[in-house]
Amino acid sequence: MNRIKAFFKDYYLFLMAAILLLGAWEWLVDTGRLPSFILPAPSGILLSLFENKDILLFHAWATFKETILGFVIAAVAGVSLAVAMFFFKSLQRTIYPGVLISQTIPIIALSPIFVLWFGYSIWSKVAVTVLIAFFPIVVSTYDGLNHHDRDYVDLLRSMGARRWQIFKKVQMPMALPSFFSGIKLAAVFSVVGATIGEWLGASEGLGYYSRRMSGSLNAEGVFSAIFLLSLLGMCFFGAAALAEKRMFRWKEIRKDVQHEKVDKTQ
Amino acid sequence: MTFMMKNVSYSMKQGGQYRPILKNINLSAAAGEFVSIIGKSGTGKSTMLKLACGLEKPDEGEILIQNEPSVPGAAGYMPQKDLLLPWRTVMDNLLLSPEVQMQKKEKRKEAEALLERVGLSAFEKAYPHELSGGMRQRIAFLRTLLTGKEVLFLDEPFGALDAMTKKDMHQWMAALWRELNKTIVLVTHDLHESVFLSDRIIVLHPSGETEEIMVQLQRPRETYLSPEITELINTLESRITHESYQSIF
Numbered sequence: 001m002n003r004i005k006a007f008f009k010d011y012y013l014f015l016m017a018a019i020l021l022l023g024a025w026e027w028l029v030d031t032g033r034l035p036s037f038i039l040p041a042p043s044g045i046l047l048s049l050f051e052n053k054d055i056l057l058f059h060a061w062a063t064f065k066e067t068i069l070g071f072v073i074a075a076v077a078g079v080s081l082a083v084a085m086f087f088f089k090s091l092q093r094t095i096y097p098g099v100l101i102s103q104t105i106p107i108i109a110l111s112p113i114f115v116l117w118f119g120y121s122i123w124s125k126v127a128v129t130v131l132i133a134f135f136p137i138v139v140s141t142y143d144g145l146n147h148h149d150r151d152y153v154d155l156l157r158s159m160g161a162r163r164w165q166i167f168k169k170v171q172m173p174m175a176l177p178s179f180f181s182g183i184k185l186a187a188v189f190s191v192v193g194a195t196i197g198e199w200l201g202a203s204e205g206l207g208y209y210s211r212r213m214s215g216s217l218n219a220e221g222v223f224s225a226i227f228l229l230s231l232l233g234m235c236f237f238g239a240a241a242l243a244e245k246r247m248f249r250w251k252e253i254r255k256d257v258q259h260e261k262v263d264k265t266q
Numbered sequence: 267m268t269f270m271m272k273n274v275s276y277s278m279k280q281g282g283q284y285r286p287i288l289k290n291i292n293l294s295a296a297a298g299e300f301v302s303i304i305g306k307s308g309t310g311k312s313t314m315l316k317l318a319c320g321l322e323k324p325d326e327g328e329i330l331i332q333n334e335p336s337v338p339g340a341a342g343y344m345p346q347k348d349l350l351l352p353w354r355t356v357m358d359n360l361l362l363s364p365e366v367q368m369q370k371k372e373k374r375k376e377a378e379a380l381l382e383r384v385g386l387s388a389f390e391k392a393y394p395h396e397l398s399g400g401m402r403q404r405i406a407f408l409r410t411l412l413t414g415k416e417v418l419f420l421d422e423p424f425g426a427l428d429a430m431t432k433k434d435m436h437q438w439m440a441a442l443w444r445e446l447n448k449t450i451v452l453v454t455h456d457l458h459e460s461v462f463l464s465d466r467i468i469v470l471h472p473s474g475e476t477e478e479i480m481v482q483l484q485r486p487r488e489t490y491l492s493p494e495i496t497e498l499i500n501t502l503e504s505r506i507t508h509e510s511y512q513s514i515f
Contacts (some may be wrong), residue, residue: 151345151347151349152349152351154316154321154343154345155343155345155349156362156366157321157338158319158320158321158338158339158341158342158343159338159339159343159362159363159366159367159413160337160338160339160340160366160367161338161339161366165366169351169362169365169366170351173351173353248353250352250353250355250393251352251395
């Protein structure tokens, strides 16, 4: 009950604004001030969602698969590269500028090549997703590893710890906050990546569906796909945020311990 | 001698130039002795401790701990900040050094016994942010003890505490040290702290020279400023200020 209360306390302004906006939107379309082929009414989008739920679910599943695959590959590769660069400075000097430069390439321009390489299979979409999600993960993990506190490293060294032990016990845990910022970004970007991939060549997925609907001037269809994509992005972000919260459970203040904080040891 | 520094010199690279920090330092501590090093800030006290526990290598000279050259892991080191790992419970923080030495299982009993002894057993599963400043320092000291080393180097461990807590910590530390029979080298700029705790005080002058003052007061010592303690503090103060006055000219 308290959590629901806290939720409303945090978000009531946003919820009110959203309801107001949706209401105004609905009113504008219903009263004919805005033609529905330009901007369909929220009710129309909902109706379209409901009517096409089976086909939408099929396409959403395809996008979900691409996103999750791309995200996992990007996370594994990104973290491995960041850790390797952290341990071997010459590797960092060799590769890091390249990683940065690669981000200046518009991925959308690169994607036709993926279609060329992987065809219309799921892998052309996964490749775009990986490319988009990889960068924030590498940068955030690498930065996080580098921003450890020198004093902690000295403490561990004074205990005779080896480099790997220092990494495991201090540097890695201290990189987690930064790592999770990257993961949350990547989680959202992954959905964008999969959608771009589908736009450029696919036979299934919400990106493909929205393109097909826009081809047949079905604005409701486009918007229902967009709605689902954004929902998917929110779910991925939520999952990443939840994982982060679980990891930082120790930060939560436990009331029972707080009471005893008064020092009774004298 | 359990701990010994012979003709140690050290310089630090700053802006492309080497700035000498320590010159020809000679120091020693006998087994079970409590030695304090005091001096103005910038005289290289902290650097000296880092050298002593092998975190930095001296340019010249020799540092021995139990007649072996000092390497990281040869002695216990307690830095200025408590540096408890915030994501570990009190117990897991205590077991950090045993973990590094692959003796976590064997040392758990010892850690529990130590917590019991200082009356902090109830906090075994608490996280550092749930503890008061004084408690955190106690845990940090226990963690240093659990390195199991003979010689412990403490770098201004009570510097960040308020005056009252500090006083409690001094008594606590004095009592614990008497039971434990460890060799402690403490760096501080708190004159009262050094007089209250030490057998011997070494004044480190900015010139790099050192001066020794024996503290022949009975233990356990008075916590208030008795005439003897006041006299010693005054002596120390005049030694420190006199030297820095000279060094200006």
